[in-house]
Each structure stands twice: as C-alpha cells, then as structure tokens.
Amino acid sequence: MSHGHDEAPPEPEIPAGEGNPGGLLTKLRAKAKSPAQLQAELKKTQVWKSIFRHKLDDSPRNRSLAVLSSVFLHLHPARINRDAVRYSFTWGMGGITFYLFVLLTLTGTLLMFYFHPSKGEAYRDIMFLQHDVPFGNLLRNMHRWCAHAMVITTWLHMMRVFMSGSYKPPREFNWNIGVMLLLFTMLLSFTGYLLPDDQLGFWAVTVGTNMARATPVMGHEGPFGPELGFTAFNDVRFALLGGSVVDANALLRAYIWHCIAIPIIAAVLLIVHFWRIRKDGAISGPAPVMLASEITD
Amino acid sequence: MDWHQVWELVSLPDNVPIVLLLLMVPFYTWLAFREAGRNDRLIAALELDPDMRKTHHRVPYPWKPGWPKTVHVWPHLLKREFLAAIIVTTVMIVWSIVLDAPLEEPANPSLTMNPSKAPWYFLGLQELLVYFDPWIAGVVLPSIILMGLMAIPYIDVNPLGNGYYTWKQRKFAIATFLFGFLVLWVLLVIIGTFIRGPGWLWFNLGDTWDHHRVDHQVNYDLHDFFGVTGVWQVFFFGLAFVGGFCAIVGGITHLWVVKCMPLMRKRMSLVQYATMLQLWVLMIFVVAKIIARLAFTVKNFWVTPWFNV
C-alpha cells in the first residue's frame, strides 16, 4: 500500500499553449524544491541554528551533545556506568520523587487559581473545585495523592541510598542535603493538610502543633518554658500559628509556607542535590565490589 | 473479627497510601537483599580465588572484554526515565480517578475528632506520645532522628560497601538502620494508623472501635514499684536508673564492639565512637520504654517536678 508522500501520484502533463502561456507552470514546477531539500535549507536558517546547537543525525558526538546542550537534560552526564541504568540499583526512586515534585508544582499552581486562604472561603473553594470547576476534582485528587506518594518515595529513596552505601565518601554532604529534603517534603505535606480547612486538617494540625507547646525552653508547656516567662501568647507555637489556636492566621501562615516559602527552599535544595550528584562523580554505582582483604589502613 | 471495621480503616482515603507503603516497603527490602546476596556471593568467590580477582570485572552483571564500561545517557537512560514518567503519570491519574481526596465537615474547634490524628506520616511520632512526654516525643526525638541521620556518613567508617549492595560487609550498619526505619518508624506509623482507636486506645486489627470504651489500666512510674517517695528521693532514684540503664547498655555495646567489630572501633575517633554509642543507646532506650509501657504498664522511669522521662 502506498502512504501518501512516499510515492507521489504521477502528475498530469499540462500542455504548453492555450491556458498555459509560455508553460510558466511547468517552469515553476521544475524550480520547486523537494521536501528533503526544504528540510536541509531550513536547518541552514539562522532561526533553526539559534535553537538547535548541534546536528541531529545519529552519531556518538550528537548523542552526547543532545544531553549536554539542553538545559533540562544536562543535569545528566553524557555517559554513565552501564549498570547504573538497571532498575535494581536506584529503583528510579530519586527520579520518581522529583517527577512527583514537578507534578505537584503544576497541579498546585492550578489549584492556587481557585483558592483563597481565608476562613470560610477556603472550604467553599474546595467544594467549588470538587463540584463546579472542570476537572477540579481530578486536579485536587492528583495533588493530594501525589503528595502522599512523594512522602513514600522519599523514604524509599533514602532507604536505597543507605542500602547501596551511596552516602559514603565523597557523598556525605549530599546525604545531608537529602535529609533536609526529607524534612521539607514532610513539612510541605503537613502545611498543605490544613488548607481545606476541614475537620481532618484542623485536628491534624492542632495535634501536630500542640507538640510545639512542649518545646523545651521555648514552649509554654515545655520544661523550663513557663519559668522563662513563656505563655500561650508568646511561645513558639504562637509564632507558628499566628495565634494561640488554629484559626485564620494559622491558615494564612500555612498557605504561605506551603505555596511559597517551602517550595522555594525545597527547589534550592534540589538544585544543590542534583548539582552535587554530578560533582561527586555521578551516581555511586553499581561500583566494583571491594574485598576486606584488600583494604589497608 | 469485625471485617467491616477493618475495611473502614483500610479504605479510608488517607489510609490508602499506608496500604501502598505496606506493599512497597517489604518489596524494596527484598530487592535490596537480593542484590546484596548477588554481590556477597561474588565477594566470597573473589576472596577464595586470587586469579579471579585479577581478571574479574567485579559486578554481578554480564560483561565481556571490549564492551564499554559506560553507555550513552541518550538514549539508554532517557528512554527509561521517559517510561517511568509515563507509568507514574498513569498510576497517579488512575488513582485520582478511582479515589477521591477526603473532605470532612468544615473545621470546628468545639467538635473534637476522636481519635484526632496527625497526618499518617507523623503517626509514628504521635504514637511515641504514649511512651514519652510531649517535649520528648514531639521535639527532642524528631530532632535527634534528623541529627542522627545526618551523622550517619560521618560515623560509618567502614570503607566497604561504597556504591554497591552488600549485607555481609555491613551487617551492623544495615541492621541498625533497618531496625530504626522498619520497626521504629514504619511499624509505629502502622500501629498509629490501624491499631490506635478512639481515645488513642489499643484496638487489635478487627476489634470494633468502641467510642465508649474506658481504659481502666493503671500506669505506674518505676519508683512506685520500689516504694520510693518524696520529690528528691524520686528525682535521684530516676536519675540513677536512667543513668545506670544508659551506662549498662553502652557498656555492653562497647564490649560487643571491641570483641566482635575491633576494626570498626580502631577506625573511629573518640568523637565518632561516642556519637555512635549515644545514638545506639538512645535507640535501645526508646525500645525499652515502649516495652515497659506495653508489657509492664510502666509509664515513667524518671519523674521530676519539671519533666518526666
């Protein structure tokens, strides 16, 4: 079977003379360029060259350049350990965590278009998202479940890094960046919990922040807190909630932490995390095994 | 067996992720140990055979002379990342279509939820509230967990097992980490989610959550068993007990390390070793308090006018 452009149908001869003075059409036709020619010329234009910095035919050089000359791909090196692409080594867990972070940023931004962080409005906005906004319910569900999934994948990523000994020199510092990311991932999820302003979020955040009352020295119910003059109206919990109970100010503060402050902190940490993976000599393995009998110290 | 209650718990939208966790954690633990087993067998073979040591490529995957040791990221890694992204997207969309995120009644400070629970990933910490004062469970222990995690690369001085899975070369490190993660974190999350019912009382899985159940169990402080009375007597009794407990656990651990892991001790500076011992003793202490409370109804080891431990 022929597929359109593969085999162009034979063109009808147009005789010179009547209706075709001077055979102009025929002359034009002869000048016309083939798609392949056009493509070749397109690649010579200034516009094309300004966008794509290297050729696209399949060669080792171009495969490397494809990665190195793209801002999104150059987080990768051009070549990696042949066994590092095995699922059984990284489980893809860090990458999946990052991908979930991206999905959360996208869905979260869309949710922000519909959400007012104030008492009364917040809950109504969630109802509105669920029942009236086109795909609003799907959007909210995606954001919720991606958040839960990200907490799980972060834990599992940490477990794989531990089990493969990938925190050992020279990756000690990156493990520490990771611990920070673990903390902020959970705080992101926690601050988001309050935003629907329903019973679930309210009591979860009440229980969570009640622990802050008991902070030693800085909480009004913690050891040595009252002795130092802390009350429910000036201790760390008050600072977190913007009040002595979870109310309008707490909602606003949770919103700002959730949508602005922590995402920025997490993004900065992620940049450092990824940069460090490259600087520490790319992914740690699967490294050649070492033997106890070969270690001298 | 109240299957309805079990279903209600397991199918609660916000509990579904924990069901997922319950499947994923054992799977990945198995996967890590399968890889470790492969490497450990290779290591054993290499230790036995000096000739093999000189020629072998030292990973348990196929390799032939002439094969490059590295591959191009484009396409070998990128195609896998692309596939992973498609799978994750599909899973998340299906999950989001099938299951709705929860939305309860509007927040109402005068209507307490019973049980009121933190988000599931903090339930391990909330469960610790049963065993410790809030300042310990909510502030001190989480800080120590974070600091302990950060200390790991600096106190694990074992040069073996860098960048490959192994069990035999890192038994102590792996056993300690997995105990902390699987038992003291994941298991406590599961207890907090599925076992703790109204009033944060213990309901075995399958027991009906009875909102009127009252707990008649009396909890004792350790000094009650010894008939110690008077603020200062109690204070010093507790101090001696906690101090003694830590000293004994630390001492036993020290003897164990010196006898069974002399190389580890030799490689560590005093600061590294002391940090490691402290974290280890603390972990045992948490376990001891959990057991004391659940098995012997002992609440506090050390009671003072300002705080209890």
Ligand code: HEM
């Ligand atoms: C928001 C959370 C996190 C993201 C998005 C993330 C992302 C990544 C990615 C994409 C990699 C590349 C290799 C892989 O996929 O495994 C990686 C490696 C690494 N991560 Fe994370 N990570 C996160 C949290 C953590 C945590 C909690 C830890 C440890 C406590 C950690 C420690 C490390 C280390 C040490 C490496 C280098 C591993 C090696 O060279 O084999 N990261 N991370």
